[in-house]
Amino acid sequence: MLELIPNRKIIHIDMDAFYASVEQLDNPELRGKPIAVGGSENRGVVAAASYEARKFGVRSALSGVMAKKNCPELIFVPPRFERYKEISNQIHAIFKEYTDLVEPLSLDEAYLDVTHNKKGNPSASQLAEEIRLRIFNEVGLTASAGISVNKFVAKIASDYNKPNGQKTVNPEEVIGFLEKLPIRKFYGVGKVTTEKMYQLGIFTGVELKSKSLEFLEKHFGKSGGFYYNVVRGIHNSEVKSNRITKSVAAEHTFDVNLSSEVFMMEELEIIANTLDKRLKKHNISGKTVTLKIKFSDFTQQTRSKTLPYFIADKGLILETVKELLYQERMKDSVRLLGISLNNLNTEVKKAVIVQLKFDF
Numbered sequence: 001m002l003e004l005i006p007n008r009k010i011i012h013i014d015m016d017a018f019y020a021s022v023e024q025l026d027n028p029e030l031r032g033k034p035i036a037v038g039g040s041e042n043r044g045v046v047a048a049a050s051y052e053a054r055k056f057g058v059r060s061a062l063s064g065v066m067a068k069k070n071c072p073e074l075i076f077v078p079p080r081f082e083r084y085k086e087i088s089n090q091i092h093a094i095f096k097e098y099t100d101l102v103e104p105l106s107l108d109e110a111y112l113d114v115t116h117n118k119k120g121n122p123s124a125s126q127l128a129e130e131i132r133l134r135i136f137n138e139v140g141l142t143a144s145a146g147i148s149v150n151k152f153v154a155k156i157a158s159d160y161n162k163p164n165g166q167k168t169v170n171p172e173e174v175i176g177f178l179e180k181l182p183i184r185k186f187y188g189v190g191k192v193t194t195e196k197m198y199q200l201g202i203f204t205g206v207e208l209k210s211k212s213l214e215f216l217e218k219h220f221g222k223s224g225g226f227y228y229n230v231v232r233g234i235h236n237s238e239v240k241s242n243r244i245t246k247s248v249a250a251e252h253t254f255d256v257n258l259s260s261e262v263f264m265m266e267e268l269e270i271i272a273n274t275l276d277k278r279l280k281k282h283n284i285s286g287k288t289v290t291l292k293i294k295f296s297d298f299t300q301q302t303r304s305k306t307l308p309y310f311i312a313d314k315g316l317i318l319e320t321v322k323e324l325l326y327q328e329r330m331k332d333s334v335r336l337l338g339i340s341l342n343n344l345n346t347e348v349k350k351a352v353i354v355q356l357k358f359d360f
Helices: 018-026 065-070 081-095 124-137 151-157 173-182 191-199 204-208 211-221 223-230 261-282 314-325
Strands: 011-017 035-037 075-077 102-106 109-113 143-148 166-168 248-257 286-295 300-311 334-344
Touching: 011 081, 011 124, 011 151, 018 081, 018 334, 081 102, 081 109, 081 124, 081 173, 102 248, 109 151, 124 143, 124 314, 143 151, 151 173, 173 204, 191 211, 211 223, 223 248, 261 314, 261 334, 286 314, 300 314, 300 334, 314 334
Parallel strands: 035 075, 143 166
Antiparallel strands: 011 109, 011 143, 102 109, 248 334, 286 300, 286 334
């Protein structure tokens, strides 16, 4: 079990429907309309949906076919990741004017530790409001924020007043906030775990808190210790500005399902080229090669092989991928293939930071 450490001042910034909002920003004709980035009404999956589309149940990871069924007026827009990255860089430049302790989670969200900040402002809530206003004025997009004593509570709080809002959970409010929180809203508790907790009579934080460490470890293994601590406001993970990359991947969804391994290998070579560029750009190598396969019925399978040495060479990666591809016969035609490299050479050193106590 972890020990409680002094409070930090953490802001979690989450852009509102980021990909879709960028598309509406760049194309005024899309504003106020239900749009989905990615996929189409016949193929693929939704990468992001505007708030107008979400009202109809359109969400990320939903198939294009189902999204169109839910919202017949839905407009599909192809993703432009270079543009999203450009906008993301502008937003992160604003973050860096407040603190160097910025930990990106993705292009559209990040943690900021403002315990010490470049503005000398002791109010994390005021800083969050100022940052959000600057993003709106300088970039043209809205963001939501959660402010609290640790990353776990801040991330949950950022979801409370979306879109274009913020919520602060002060140190003395953390325990009460977590006790009343529905278990499905706990960050890190997915659908399967939520159902399991329901079966155990755990519906809110207060019921989770009533369970012993032994009980939680018995039913949830190593995760039991995590649940035991976070419901007590204990989450000691610091904001890491140099977040370690744990996986590099590339994948592609096909317009026409593939049923021949020969054609699959041709596509995998193209995917490997993309992966190769990413590995070279960041000087990364890894030991574990994983082949991701999504079949026409949307079921998914992964096949992995760990080598005794680090590799980054495209030829060696493809050689391993080919072995994984022919490992067993395909049960169905394939709509998506992906290659990822894990167990990277970036996971070598870990830093320990001591955090002093300051008034919130």
